[in-house]
Amino acid sequence: MIGFVFPGQGTVRVGMGGWLRRDPVGGAVVRRVDELLPEPISPLCARGPLPLLVDTAHAQPAVTACNLAALSVLRDRGHTPDVVAGHSVGELSALCAAGVLDVDTTIRLVAARSRLMSELAETGAMASVLGLPVERVEQLAAQVAAPDEPLVVGLENTADQTVVSGSARAIERFTAAAADARKIVPLKVSNAFHSPLMAGAVDGWAEAVRSAPMRPPEIPVIPNVTAEPTTDLPTIVDALIGQLTGRVRWTSTMRALSGVDQCVEVGDSKALTGMLRTEGVRCVSMSAPTALRALAGRTAT
Template sequence: MDRTAFLFPGQGSQRVGMGLDLIRRWPKLTQAYYHRADELLGFELSRLCWQGPAQELRQMPVTQPAVVLTSVVALEVLRAHGIVPDLAAGHSLGEFSALVCADVLDWTDALRLVRLRGELMMSANERVPGKMAAVVGLDLATVEEMCAKAAAASGEVVEVANHNDFTQVVISGQTAGVDALAELVWQAGADRVVVLEIGGAAHCTLLGGIEDEFAAALEEVEFRDPVIPVVSSFSAAPVTDGAEARACLRRQLTGRVNWTGTALRLAAEGAGRLVEVGPGKVLGGLCRRITPGVATHRTDNEEQLDLTLASLADRGR
């Protein structure tokens, strides 16, 4: 368990002010990444990352490139200090950042793709409103059973979206279906049910209508073979080549995020040190519950980044 894995967070990890610590200490990153991203996307993503407002930052077409950009900048800081991974993985949206880390995607291509991904997901939600909620305290099989009952009772889509750890399952679907599911899991003994600030449904069949358009955009982008293994959060297995990476990004739109399986696979690959790269701080905690004994590090604020640099800068790969 002496290998290092970089973990990249997904939607929900955004916050106003993310990335400010990095550019204040390394101002050259502003032009190299943030200003370039503004030019690529045609709006001031940098301002929204640093100043908000939070309501606008939560919009999917803004959130998704914002999280990926902040993760890529944090990755650049780690690399500049000689900290490089043996493996990488990303939670949902974070898989784009993980593929940048493994040189499968250029960061500029990843940014354009996730901007489109956010636009398509928002449009799908406008057509059929939905939401997501995290169920804490029940196992996957129980939540799957409750989803089937809620779908039958409401006549609406409600499905498992993320298997985050052994007792945390995220569900996704139409609003009334998710509400029906919440009532059932309370009755089944859930500890908590938390509605997520995502802005709509993800990782469920409601997004089937946008899959072909996103797949066409994926085909226009170069996907190289990974230089380090990337464990896909969709398949919970290492991505072997660029074509498979492209396929995983397509299938995750409607497919389940298997973070539990991903964490187990990282441990099986010998990853005992996990570094969450970007604005998030949740993935390390999930991994500690799934695979106790792993060492986790963060980069989501200046204090945590300094601790990570001090702990890992001399290790290299």
Template sequence: MTLALLFPGQGSQAVGMGVALADAFACARDVFNEVDEALGQKLSTLMREGPEDQLTLTENAQPALMAVSAAAARVLKVEFGVGVDRAAFVAGHSLGEYSALCAAGALSLTDTARLLKLRGQAMQRAVPVGQGAMASLIGPKTDLALAEAAAKVGAEIGVCVVANDNNAGNIVISGEKAAVDRAIEAAKELGARAILLNVSAPFHCPLMQPAADEMAAALAAATINAPVVPVVANVLARPESDPEVIRRLLVEQVTGRVRWRESMEWMAGEGGVTRFAEVGSGKVLTGMAKRIAPNAESAPLNMPEELEAFAKSLG
């Protein structure tokens, strides 16, 4: 068995996430307290009690999702003796790449929390609310070629690109509102269904360049160590362990495409991964894994009993 650990991104947040871990394990509570201290806010209380609209704010959702992933990884290590080094690779979807780097020891928990808080704020600042949009193109006819063709039509009147290549049947476009609207019409004509996403900014497109510039400055000052296992980077869809390359890729990731389908295909193919475990809130990546790599085992790890069963299954 070859294992890869996956770390979820925005959209997996929910009020109550991490509560079962915090109630069951002191080491999980320690993680949440450390994140609260790093940010100077009671993020753990927001995660436990809501309100949902505050938790969903990008600047809160990003560090909160990371905190749950970090807590789950810490419980695996401290309570069940399963370190991240048992995996061949780690990978995270968008902000989840920071969670993966934190779990693999490349970034400290404090630095990761602060970087993600800034990342969320910078992304929100980059484009005034209402000027940008994102849309999910879905359905059996939806593939990368269709999405790129639709985005190209949108790009005739403004910025519009493929932002997230999640899996066949689920691809996200991003850009200026009018351009995305035009791309949606084109996608429908090509046989896809399209849903405007309830997001506060158009992530992973050139409009995010101001946020990328802010993150470049912040990351330049951050300590990045070599991860204990390679991190499959969003913008490369290949593993990377060099700290300076990782620093550059995290900047590129702000405006660049999340190449998740390709990342998963590489791990299940050349990487030889036969088992995927999603560490953190929700099970979005588990669902994607089952579609992209149906021959591999995949399961979410966010409840105490799931972590315990997973650790026992490793022997």
């Protein structure tokens, strides 16, 4: 049993997707992504500049282009998943892998998501918290939040690493209060993703999702906000909409993947590979073509 996992926008870097663009199959997908976007993303992936690449409007399409290119290469080599999950915007790539979305629809939805999120006037912040259990982070976030300055757990990445998301002032108070944390690292993001500060984009996102052509999944999908495998399309749609303001329950998602024999991080990233190893789940990354050799011993499906 094999699982495919797809990274999110925090994994962008200049030069990303180089070998995938050079692969005939992967390169064809990237060229199609360039055609569908208002402006091509592949030059930014290849050469930057980094400040422009990490901007939400560009980061999400860039990561998705690499994810879908890697997926196409795997399919071309005869590898298909038994279950899929994606981290944040990576969930859309996972839905493509599960047959819910085709490539064109995936890219159009990612373009809409990135535009809606980047257009929000109110900006927040995010910070990675190391060395505290999620229950403690939740407690501290509730203590320092205010009605007009929310702070929530936006992502549960591992048992030892959580991301808080919300008001920048609330994060300052959180940092002062969390003396028992091993480390708190501000993230280089333009807003407070997976928090109430994304509420202004929800209506537009819900309209985009509900109007997109979708099919029931061919295999189970593990949505971020539920962390429970499902093949029910209405559940998947509701979870995809709720993800904009909801928590990414990646720790629970990884535990739901604990029964697979092998995971593949499908994109140019090793972030999820490292996270999965904290839960004892075997994973290889498509960030290099050596992943194909690692999978070669498996029977293609």
